Amino acid sequence: IAKEVAKLLEMKAQLGGDEGKPKFVLKTPKGTRDYGPKQMAIRERVFSAIISCFKRHGAEVIDTPVFELKETLTGKYGEDSKLIYDLKDQGGELLSLRYDLTVPFARYLAMNKITNIKRYHIAKVYRRDNPAMTRGRYREFYQCDFDIAGQFDPMIPDAECLKIVHEILSDLQLGDFVIKVNDRRILDGMFAVCGVPDSKFRTICSSVDKLDKVPWEEVRSEMVGEKGLSPEAADRIGEYVQLHGGLDLIERLLQDAKLSQNKLAKEGLGDMKLLFEYLTLFGITGKISFDLSLARGLDYYTGVIFEAVLLQQENEHVEELVGVGSVAGGGRYDGLVGMFDPKGRKVPCVGVSIGIERIFSILEQKLEASEEKIRTTETQVLVASAQKKLLEERLKLISELWDAGIKAEMLYKKNPKLLNQLQYCEDTGIPLVAIVGEQELKDGVVKLRIVATREEVNIRRESLVEEIRTRTSQP
Amino acid sequence: QGTRDHPPAQAALRERLLSTVVSCFKRHGAAAIDTPVLELRETLMGKYGEDTKLIYELQDQGGELLALRYDLTVPFARYLAMNKVNNMKRYHVAKVYRRDNPATTRGRYREFYQCDFDIAGQFDPMIPDAECLKIVHEILSDLQLGDFVIKVNDRRILNGVFAVCGVPESKFITACSTVDKLDKVPWEEVKSEMVGEKGLSPEAADRIGEYVQLHGEHELVGVGSVAGGGRYDGLVGMFDPKGRKVPCVGVSIGIERIFSILEQRLKASGEKLRTTETQVLVVTPQKHLLAARLKLISKLWDAGIKAEMLYKKDPKLLKQLQYCEDTGIPLAAIVGEQELADGVVKLRDVSTREEV
Secondary structure: OHHHHHHHHHHHHHOOOOOOOOOOOOOOOOOOOOEOHHHHHHHHHHHHHHHHHHHHOOOEEOEOOOEEEHHHHOOOOHHHHHHOOEEOOOOOOOEEEOOOOHHHHHHHHHHOOOOOEEEEEEEEEEOOOOOOOOOOOOOEEEEEEEEEEOOOOOOHHHHHHHHHHHHHHHHOOOOOEEEEEEEHHHHHHHHHHHOOOHHHHHHHHHHHHHHHOOOHHHHHHHHHHHOOOOHHHHHHHHHHHOOEEOHHHHHHHHHOOOHHHOHHHHHHHHHHHHHHHHHHHHOOHHHEEEEOOOOOOOOOOOOEEEEEEEOOOOOOOOOOOEOEOEEEEEEEOOOHHHHHOOOOOOOOEEEEEEOHHHHHHHHHHHHHHHOOOOOOOOOOEEEEEOOOOOHHHHHHHHHHHHHOOOOEEOOOOOOOOHHHHHHHHHHHOOOEEEEEOHHHHHHOEEEEEEOOOOOEEEEEHHHHHHHHHHHOOOO | OOOOOEOHHHHHHHHHHHHHHHHHHHHOOOEEOEOOOEEEHHHHOOOOHHHHHHOOEEOOOOOOOEEEOOOOHHHHHHHHHHOOOOOEEEEEEEEEEOOOOOOHHHOOOOEEEEEEEEEEOOOOOOHHHHHHHHHHHHHHHHOOOOOOOOOOOOHHHHHHHHHHOOOOHHHHHHHHHHHHHHHOOOHHHHHHHHHHHOOOOHHHHHHHHHHHOOOOOOOOOOOOOOEEEEEOOOHHHHHOOOOOOOOEEEEEEOHHHHHHHHHHHHHHHOOOOOOOOOOEEEEOOOOOOHHHHHHHHHHHHHOOOOEEOOOOOOOOHHHHHHHHHHHOOOEEEEOOHHHHHHOOOEEEEOOOOOEO
């Protein structure tokens, strides 16, 4: 039997297998997803609120290619470098997909020898994360960055970044939020006075960074157990990182016996005080918290760092709180552009990245919970016919409407039933129907039906465009 | 290589352009979708014929084998099959990736935008097809690119012509790709390729020649087509496990080519396009007024006004006004010591220099 089976298998292999049969691959790559019309409608709303905020602050927009030379990205992301997507070596330059929008920005500034710019950039970035482990973590996702590059008087641009985060999160009505701020220099100063050896600064920093997800005890045992920190140093760190507050905390720390001896910490605290003064003038300190446990993962921050988190998920029916975690983050990074410039010429930068994907998820859930129906088109009127053989008239009328800039649709049927056409309006949210009928044509009018109320009025053909504009309050 | 950054001036022009195109799509009731830039390699293989070698592949890093999308049509067909959609009118504006040899002066980049509009579904004949052409007409008119012509033909007519001219069925597709070159290359050359390379008989070639000359010749020199499309009823079926067909017709707007044209025009006209929409610059003429500036600008932002200020504690008045001239900001809101005392703001019209 085995011999016969082997013979059959060989024959099957010879047949080639897929001859004539369609090879259907019905999925998107792991960690990526399509956006259908409903999701796009939400997305558009969010982008439009965010972009209008960026524009309100006078930012210009730029765009960069999705791939960069592999060398451009190497060495900028620390441990995260293994998450970069590489393109196959197909005989040209070695390329990788961009991991964020900040490194491309730094490259752009250095390449074009730009010394100052205020720019926003909204585009997709790519990371070979393991989506199963980190819920809601995609491999292809949007980032929404705003950055101010240039040598300016201290903390003014930094304050504007925070003002922008505050405006965006308020405009999007995501509920209550807090923006935590800290400073790399304060962190480093704190580590120094707590007895952390210089060489362990970065690794201890990344442990402290976990405090927003994991309790102090666990972080402490990682620092002592895995990272080789002395228990005393860990305890000293513990006293500081539990602190958060406002100007009063800053004043207190400026008086702190140990910290005030540390040059770096003093510098950081001085700037933090200035920042808070500006934020007070902007009227937003109610939602700002100077938080010593804030660390931020990336290596390139050199000064102020900040992170915005939502305080409460309103929708309690969701099992896993997608949306827990930050919705925006950023800071000052004065050394990055210099890494790209042949002369090492520095361009100081400060910026913020809005966590657009988290915001989408939250709004998507909210919408589902509220049962509000979101339209996927902006069509103002359906051109319909009441009797048969009126296709030509429909085509003529819809063409007139389009030429006047009216958003109009019609069914692709020669003789559609009126009921089907009205149903289409109900299904897609089209508010008006322009009905052509034999009698109306003779009288030079069009019957305009208001879908919501079912009332019908006869409008003179010449006035139809204006009537539609008024009734849908769209120009 | 073959890619470029889009600095603010270009990005602003591009934004204008895309928004004109999208507003036309919306006028016709299309809904937007978006798909990932990455597709499984298998999704893209076998769909592009000879062009398959131009697909950017990702390195095998131990997971699925991936590639960058080559167009927006195959992803659309996959989307329809995946979601079992029977009818849809959708637009998709996004970048695609091709390992072309970039002759950058001809506008053929390796990363470029496509603007696709497609109508999927079983409908009464030619109505959706006509709407696609109406859309191309509207867009090209709205963009004021000058005179244009939209050439139309039909695969069935072409194949019919080949058949009556004596071309063997097996050579239909290859004959087609030769005829396709007629927009760039004279008939003589096309004929010799047909006979010399593709093995058509000289008589068949001549007969084809009589038919294919039946067309006009209008073209934007040096740029090629600015939009193209057609009906493709079999594609979705290639993705559906049951081979279920969804007829489609659509068009792709050649946005990069149009962008080049507009960019050149702008350069030639010397017109300067603003890269921001700022309405007013908040200005302080004397020292020690940073706090007043910060307070005022914050009020303006909170009211939705597009405002900027210089990031200097004590900027000079002249520098601030110069900044307005450089960036096209039309108004300056000046708060000096006197104005603060009087509870007013001096509003200056940058172009006329009058102040109230």
